[in-house]
Amino acid sequence: MALCEVLPGFLCKFPAFSDNSIRMARKSIDDGFKALVRSYIDIIDAAVQPLQVFLNFLERLFVTSPWPIILLAMLAIVYFGSRNIRITIGTALSMLAIGLLGLWNDTMVTLAMVTVCTFIAIIIGIPIGILMARSDRVQSFVNPVLDVMQTMPSFVYLIPVVMIFGIGKVPGLIAVVIYAVPPMIRLTNLGIRLVDKEVLEAADAFGSSSWQRLKNVQIPLALPTIMAGINQTIMMSLAMVVVASMVGVGGLGKNVLQAINNQFFTVGFLNGFALVAIAIIFDRTSQAYGRRLQKHSEVIHG
C-alpha cells in the first residue's frame, strides 16, 4: 500500500485499455463474426448436413432396433475384437444392468454419438497426423494449435461452435470432435515418426514410392500407437458428451446435466456409472484388439 503512494499510478494498477475501447473491439469482433456466419449460413448448413444424416441414422438404428439384437451385436463386436471371454461377459453384465435401470435408450443415444465422433476424429486425425509426420514445418504449425485445443476449457469453444452451427446435436458433435481429435493426431504423428529408420531405409532401397512406404511400412508399424490414439479419442469423446449436452446433445450426458441442475444425487451417479461402463468396455476392447495387432512382436530374440 505504502509503496503505491510513492509510485506513479500506472505501476500500481495495470494500465488496461479503457473499458470503452475494449467493449467496442469486443462488439465489432462479435458482430463481424455473426455477420460472417449469417452470410455463409447456407453453405455451413449444407456442409454439416451429411453429419446430421449419419448421426440421425445411427441413433435411430440403435434406439429402434430390439434390444437383444443390439446386445448380441455388441457382444459379437467385443468378442471378435478382444478374443477375451471375460471382457465379453463383463460387457453383457453391464449392458443388462444399464437396461434394468431404465437407461437403455439414453445409452444408445450416447453410443451413437460416440461412434460417430470417433469415426470422424479418425478420418480427420489420421491424415493430419500423417502430414505432420512427413514435414517438420507442418508439425511446428499444428502442434501449437493442438495445444490450444487441448488446454482451452471445453466450455469456451462451445461458444463459437454454437454461434456458427446453432444449438443441436451436430454442434455438439463438432465440439466433441474438436475436443477428442488431438490425441488421434498426436499419436499418429508420433507412431509414424518412431518407425525404425533402418526399416524405412530398406523400403527405400527397394524403390518404394512414398505411398508404398506409407502403406507397407509406416502405417503398419505405427498401428499400435495409432490404436492407442483411437482409444484416447474414444475416452475423451465420452467425457465430452456430458459437456456437449449443454448445447443440446441428448443421452446420458443430458441426464447428468439435469441431475446437476436439480441435485438429483442418485440419477447423476447412475448415469455417470453408465458412462463409465461404456468407457471401460470401449477401452478394454480396443486395447485387446491393439495388442492382437502386434502378434508379430510376441516372441523376442536378441
Added chain:
Amino acid sequence: MASHAIEVKNLYKIFGPNGKAFVEQVKNGLGKAELNEKHGHVLGLQNINISMPAGGVMVVMGLSGSGKSTLIRHINRLIDPTAGEVLYDGVDVCKMNENDLREFRRHKTAMVFQKFALLPHRTVIENTVYGLEIQGVPDGESRKRAQGWIERVGLKGFENHYPNQLSGGMQQRVGLARALTNDADILLMDEAYSALDPLIRVDMQTVLLDLQKELKKTVVFITHDLDEALRLGDKIAILRDGKVVQQGTGQEIVLNPADEYITAFVKEVNRGRVIHVETIMSPLSGNPQGVPITVGTALESAARMMTMAKVSVAHVVDVNGKPLGSVDLSAIISAMVTPVSHERQAA
C-alpha cells in the same frame, strides 16, 4: 543382360548441416578429427575413386567407422554425396531425378543390410517378396521366385515365421533371400554374412560364387574377414578414416601392403590361398620337370597337387599348356610362411 561397372569418382561425404562448406578444406588436408573438433562435422568419405569391376565382386574392407556402410549407401543413393559422382552405365546416380532413382533402385539394385532391416510385421516369405511386390510382379510368380531363394539360403519351413521368431543368422539370411529374389544387376551387401556361423557362411559364399558364374552381377561386398574377402573378391579396396588406403587384387594387397595399417590387416591371412604359383616361380632351366601347374593356381593347391604326385619340383604352364617357369616344394612352403616380397623389398 550383362552388368556394368560402377565408377565412383572424387566422392566426398561430410555429415553435418553445412558439409559442402568444408569440402575445400578437406581437400587441402583438414583431417577427420580436426573437422569434428573444430567444426562439429563428421568426415564420412574423402576423395574416393574406385572402379568396381563389371560382373565382378568388389570387396570393401576397413575397421569399424572407416566409412564402408557410408560408401555402399552412395551406390543406391540412400545417402547423397557432398561432392563427387557415382556412375553406372554412364549415368550419375547422384543426379537422377526422383522417378529415375526409384526405377534404378527397383530394377538395378538390391541390398542386404548390416542390421538386417527386415519388416517386422511381415513373415519371412512376405519380406522376401517385398522387392517384387514393389515392382508390381504378380503375387503367384513372386512367391514362387522367393520360395526358391528361401530354400537356397536354408530357411525352408520358416516361410510363415515373423523375423523376431528367428535367430540373428536366420534373419540375415532372410535379408539375403530378399535381395537375391530381386534379381538385380547390382548386389549391395553390407556385412551380409557377419551374423552367420562358419559353416553356413562358407555355404553362402558358395551361393554367391555360383551366382557369379551364372549371372555375373556386379557385387559390392563389405566384410571384416580378410579370408572371405580374398575368396570372393575380384578386387579389394581398404578404407581408413573415409579414405581408400589401397585397392587391387587380393594377391597384390597381400604381397605389397601399402603401409603398416594394411600390413597389420593382412598379417594373419592364409597366404597359401592367395599367392599364385607364377608369383614365386623361377625361370625354366632345361626341360620342364614334374607335374604341370596352370597359371593362377594358389600355392596351397599347387602343394597339394605336387604331394599327390609325389614330386618336389613342378613347372608352371599358361592356359595353353606352354611352360613358363618352375617351382619346387620348398619355395612354395617358404612363400606360404614368410612374407617373401617384404624381405625382398627390405633387401
